[in-house]
Amino acid sequence: MGRQVAIASAGFSEHASKRSDVSMPELAQEAIEDCLKKVPSVEFDDINAYVNGNMPAFEGSNLPELWMTDWMGARNKPLMRVTTGGTTGGSVAIAGYYTVTAELPGIDTVLAVAFEQQSQGDTSVGLASVAYGEISILNNLGIPYDQLNRLLSAGAAIGVAAYQATTYMNKCRITEEDLARVVVQNRRNAAKTWWAHLKMPNLTIEDVLDTPYVQYPLRYGMVCPASDGCCAMLFTTEEKAKDMCDIPVYVNGVASVANETAVLGYDGGGSAQVDPSVQLGAMKSAELAYGQAGISFPRKEIDYAEVYAPFPNQELMWVEKLGLFEETTAPEMYETGVTARDGELPVNCSGGVNSTNAIGASAMERPATAALQIMGKASNQVPKTVHTAIGSGWGGSLNFITLLAMSDEPRRRFT
Amino acid sequence: MDKVGIVGYNQVKLYSDANYGRYEMIFEAVRGAIDNAGLKKKDITTVISATNDYYDGRTISNCFTVEVGGGYLADESKVEMDGAHAMLYGMMRILSGNHKLAVIWGGSMPSCYPYHSTRLYETDPTWERPNGYVNDITASGFQMRAYMDKYNLQTEDIAKVAVKNRRNAAKNPLALDEAQNPDITTKDVLESEIYSDPVTELMVGQPCDGVAAVLLAPERQALKITDKPVWITGVGYNQETYYIGERELHTSNSMEASAKMAYGMANINDPVNEIDIAELHETCAHEELIFAESLGLAEKGKGPEISSEINGDLPINPSGGALGGNPPCAAGLIRVIEAVKQIRGEAGTYQVNGAKRAIASGQIGMCAQNNIVYVLEGGE
Amino acid sequence: MSKQTQRKSLDYVKKQYKRTRTMPASWYLSSYNYKYNITHFQPFLEKLKEKKLIANQCSSCNRVFYPPRFVCGKCLVKPDRWVDIRETASVATYVIAYLKDEEGNVQEKPMVLVNHDGADTCSIAMLEPGVDVKDTYIKMPIKAHWKEETEGGLMDIEYYDVMEDDAEDLE
Numbered sequence: 021m022g023r024q025v026a027i028a029s030a031g032f033s034e035h036a037s038k039r040s041d042v043s044m045p046e047l048a049q050e051a052i053e054d055c056l057k058k059v060p061s062v063e064f065d066d067i068n069a070y071v072n073g074n075m076p077a078f079e080g081s082n083l084p085e086l087w088m089t090d091w092m093g094a095r096n097k098p099l100m101r102v103t104t105g106g107t108t109g110g111s112v113a114i115a116g117y118y119t120v121t122a123e124l125p126g127i128d129t130v131l132a133v134a135f136e137q138q139s140q141g142d143t144s145v146g147l148a149s150v151a152y153g154e155i156s157i158l159n160n161l162g163i164p165y166d167q168l169n170r171l172l173s174a175g176a177a178i179g180v181a182a183y184q185a186t187t188y189m190n191k192c193r194i195t196e197e198d199l200a201r202v203v204v205q206n207r208r209n210a211a212k213t214w215w216a217h218l219k220m221p222n223l224t225i226e227d228v229l230d231t232p233y234v235q236y237p238l239r240y241g242m243v244c245p246a247s248d249g250c251c252a253m254l255f256t257t258e259e260k261a262k263d264m265c266d267i268p269v270y271v272n273g274v275a276s277v278a279n280e281t282a283v284l285g286y287d288g289g290g291s292a293q294v295d296p297s298v299q300l301g302a303m304k305s306a307e308l309a310y311g312q313a314g315i316s317f318p319r320k321e322i323d324y325a326e327v328y329a330p331f332p333n334q335e336l337m338w339v340e341k342l343g344l345f346e347e348t349t350a351p352e353m354y355e356t357g358v359t360a361r362d363g364e365l366p367v368n369c370s371g372g373v374n375s376t377n378a379i380g381a382s383a384m385e386r387p388a389t390a391a392l393q394i395m396g397k398a399s400n401q402v403p404k405t406v407h408t409a410i411g412s413g414w415g416g417s418l419n420f421i422t423l424l425a426m427s428d429e430p431r432r433r434f435t
Numbered sequence: 436m437d438k439v440g441i442v443g444y445n446q447v448k449l450y451s452d453a454n455y456g457r458y459e460m461i462f463e464a465v466r467g468a469i470d471n472a473g474l475k476k477k478d479i480t481t482v483i484s485a486t487n488d489y490y491d492g493r494t495i496s497n498c499f500t501v502e503v504g505g506g507y508l509a510d511e512s513k514v515e516m517d518g519a520h521a522m523l524y525g526m527m528r529i530l531s532g533n534h535k536l537a538v539i540w541g542g543s544m545p546s547c548y549p550y551h552s553t554r555l556y557e558t559d560p561t562w563e564r565p566n567g568y569v570n571d572i573t574a575s576g577f578q579m580r581a582y583m584d585k586y587n588l589q590t591e592d593i594a595k596v597a598v599k600n601r602r603n604a605a606k607n608p609l610a611l612d613e614a615q616n617p618d619i620t621t622k623d624v625l626e627s628e629i630y631s632d633p634v635t636e637l638m639v640g641q642p643c644d645g646v647a648a649v650l651l652a653p654e655r656q657a658l659k660i661t662d663k664p665v666w667i668t669g670v671g672y673n674q675e676t677y678y679i680g681e682r683e684l685h686t687s688n689s690m691e692a693s694a695k696m697a698y699g700m701a702n703i704n705d706p707v708n709e710i711d712i713a714e715l716h717e718t719c720a721h722e723e724l725i726f727a728e729s730l731g732l733a734e735k736g737k738g739p740e741i742s743s744e745i746n747g748d749l750p751i752n753p754s755g756g757a758l759g760g761n762p763p764c765a766a767g768l769i770r771v772i773e774a775v776k777q778i779r780g781e782a783g784t785y786q787v788n789g790a791k792r793a794i795a796s797g798q799i800g801m802c803a804q805n806n807i808v809y810v811l812e813g814g815e
Numbered sequence: 816m817s818k819q820t821q822r823k824s825l826d827y828v829k830k831q832y833k834r835t836r837t838m839p840a841s842w843y844l845s846s847y848n849y850k851y852n853i854t855h856f857q858p859f860l861e862k863l864k865e866k867k868l869i870a871n872q873c874s875s876c877n878r879v880f881y882p883p884r885f886v887c888g889k890c891l892v893k894p895d896r897w898v899d900i901r902e903t904a905s906v907a908t909y910v911i912a913y914l915k916d917e918e919g920n921v922q923e924k925p926m927v928l929v930n931h932d933g934a935d936t937c938s939i940a941m942l943e944p945g946v947d948v949k950d951t952y953i954k955m956p957i958k959a960h961w962k963e964e965t966e967g968g969l970m971d972i973e974y975y976d977v978m979e980d981d982a983e984d985l986e
Binding site: 459 | 838846848851885886887888889890891893
Binding site: 021022043073075076077080081082083086087088089090094095096097098099100101102103104105106111114115118119121122123124125126146147149150151152153154274275276277278279280281292300301304308312415418420 | 436437457487488489491492493494495497498499501502506507508509510511512513514515516520523524526527528530531532533553554556557559560561653670671672673674675676677688689692696699700799800801804805
């Protein structure tokens with residue numbers, strides 16, 4: 021049951037806060053062209069199936085993959101749509117993997133496309149409407165609208181991140197300077213990545229701390245932007261990948277695990293996660309993915325990590341939860357340069373989500389960049405040779421984590 | 436292809452204005468499916484849901500349904516198409532060898548919002564949406580006119596399909612109350628309110644509240660869980676081009692391509708004689724005829740001549756089809772469940788005798804732009 | 816992220832894109848009626864009127880849910896027992912939102928998640944009006960302050976009073 025899956029190529033479109041020069045299908049086409057440019061032997065007829073995803077609330081178009089059929093080259097071909105909110109990109113990549121490994125006759129090469137054009141809609145309405153159903157219940161039961169408005173106005177995702185920040189800071193005693201240091205590293209890395217959004221080559225810690233608060237303890241300078249952009253990845257079988265590219269990247273482990281609802285709870289029930297920095301979902305995802313990939317000691321075996329972290333405190337939290345560093349030692353790793361581009365375990369050399377956040381696409385850009393680093397074709401390529409890498413994604417209210425573990429050798433175990 | 440078995444299912448009764456909340460419906464469907472199969476929550480390894488943000492009025496519509504859908508600390512994902520497509524993803528997960536039991540659930544509650552207006556958001560915002568001429572009802576009007584024109588058929592032929600399905604729905608206890616019309620005639624159908632000529636009200640499946648759930652398992656586990664597993668022996672899915680003006684509306688190219696893929700996997704060369712029943716997801720009555728022809732169950736233009744009654748040669752939609760109640764995102768999954776019931780002999784008053792091999796289909800998009808077809812086999 | 820959060824003070828390398836056609840449109844969320852069921856809340860609301868707190872408990876994992884919950888996610892069953900719960904609680908986490916009020920001034924609006932003693936979940940609440948949220952810390956003890964006239968709604972607990980903390984190692 022199942023077979024090895026390899027990533028042959030990955031491509032991006034240019035990201036910006038307003039891509040007003042293209043419509044959604046044209047944006048997707050840019051990324052697909054960039055992806056196929058790297059594998060010149062692949063024609064559109066060689067692509068057997070498609071997987072597509074984005075968060076539809078932001079553009080005002082339901083089921084946009086129907087509209088962009090011809091732009092993707094998907095006319096009269098199998099197509100599946102997968103969306104899971106903030107982790108859409110990761111879920112699309114995982115669906116691409118499953119489509120190939122299922123060994124359905126005639127489906128060997130799959131193109132996965134994840135995109136978002138947030139400037140087309142009102143992002144705060146799109147984000148706030150996640151919780152409209154539950155807010156209206158609490159309102160009906162007596163909590164005044166003013167109190168609920170505070171929860172909504174700050175945006176659902178940032179609220180959750182701020183809660184994680186306070187509990188994490190309580191455990192690890194980090195300061196705002198530690199958070200700013202993470203931001204500076206990310207934005208300087210983004211300056212060397214051609215497709216990133218916030219390119220700030222000369223950013224310093226003082227610049228970041230000089231901005232006002234959004235939600236304590238996060239400041240404006242630490243928050244991720246809202247970008248338009250698209251990402252595409254090409255999944256195929258082991259044999260075909262060897263013809264397409266020099267170094268095929270094998271997907272060895274995937275997982276996407278959700279915990280119970282945080283912050284609001286469903287049906288007025290309140291949050292089940294009393295301590296959001298525990299992150300049961302992340303730990304279980306890591307356990308499943310590393311188990312499939314045969315990784316027993318993540319700290320030693322993983323050479324590069326792209327961790328999804330729109331806010332700097334989350335980056336510190338997840339590099340620990342995903343098993344890369346010991347608990348409470350993450351701030352020290354950033355201070356001593358272990359996670360820098362030329363360090364032992366580089367993290368987020370593309371700038372991470374902190375510099376570019378096209379919500380539908382960002383969870384796919386993480387494994388895509390990690391795969392390109394293994395292939396040696398990334399925009400901000402690290403000097404050491406990367407053999408094993410991971411790319412993760414995170415979804416808002418649930419702490420839903422997607423994780424892909426990749427390597428240049430097929431290590432997936434089959435029962 | 437390795438065998439994947441359907442080991443359990445459950446569906447809530449369809450209501451046009453249910454007295455429940457969303458989470459209760461989902462819990463009833465999923466918990467009922469697990470209890471009927473005799474399994475426990477900790478056996479679940481993956482959950483795939485099928486909901487749509489616009490139909491639910493909230494972004495990330497599966498966000499708060501993790502607990503009620505059985506997804507706590509389980510590998511979870513969501514397919515934003517018909518429930519039948521969610522089953523496809525669940526099947527891929529089982530075939531990969533990573534999972535041992537998949538729960539698929541899907542559904543929505545259109546009593547909360549104006550469903551047909553929401554379909555407008557599927558139209559192209561640059562050309563089609565500003566003039567507002569294309570929505571799902573007018574698109575089906577175009578399709579019905581093209582089909583009748585090409586093969587010289589009359590509206591009576593289409594109305595007969597609506598009559599057959601609504602009479603079948605009267606025997607199905609879970610179908611929508613308003614769609615259970617045991618004494619309906621073609622005259623009633625043709626004289627009902629005109630939605631968009633030539634489509635009339637009784638030819639369209641009414642959107643209603645409903646959730647359905649299905650359980651999948653690989654071969655070895657399926658044989659341990661139940662002694663009547665139904666095997667998925669073939670699947671095909673395909674999407675054709677978007678703009679209505681560029682498509683051939685009198686036939687369904689995507690259904691033909693899906694059928695070719697599914698029949699190839701299941702080794703079917705003569706569909707008319709090898710298939711016992713078909714459960715097709717038709718949002719309007721004429722789609723059943725178009726799909727039957729594209730699936731090879733009749734020659735082109737001869738759709739109305741298939742004897743598709745429950746006691747006919749090739750029963751189509753013995754449960755009433757989507758005309759018996761169309762819950763968006765669940766209808767395709769319910770067609771699979773009805774086919775499974777027929778094969779297992781649990782269909783009650785509308786059971787077709789000796790059904791061993793069935794087709795079930797689902798669709799999404801205007802005029803069925805994306806179709807999926809399953810070939811199901813079982814029974815002894 | 817809303818437009819409020821885009822950087823105005825930090826420079827970044829920015830590229831302008833030439834604008835092509837635009838079309839106006841809207842997503843009319845106001846036409847949605849959200850349906851939900853609160854029968855699992857009814858006993859709780861009735862007791863609130865009497866100024867007593869109860870919570871429900873799942874008998875297979877023994878977790879206590881306050882406010883009452885419809886389904887226990889871990890076990891996929893409905894909680895079936897009702898238990899009494901104390902009025903004392905502790906702060907699980909807190910956050911300060913900076914929002915503009917009607918005049919356009921940026922104001923601090925604190926929010927806390929409180930975890931009642933004996934319960935395994937937390938809910939949103941407000942603290943006493945005079946307390947500065949920056950003085951709060953995780954696990955600070957607090958107590959429910961009832962409204963004078965209870966109506967059987969969630970606002971019967973008007974806010975939480977800060978209590979004396981007699982734990983030993985306090986920084």
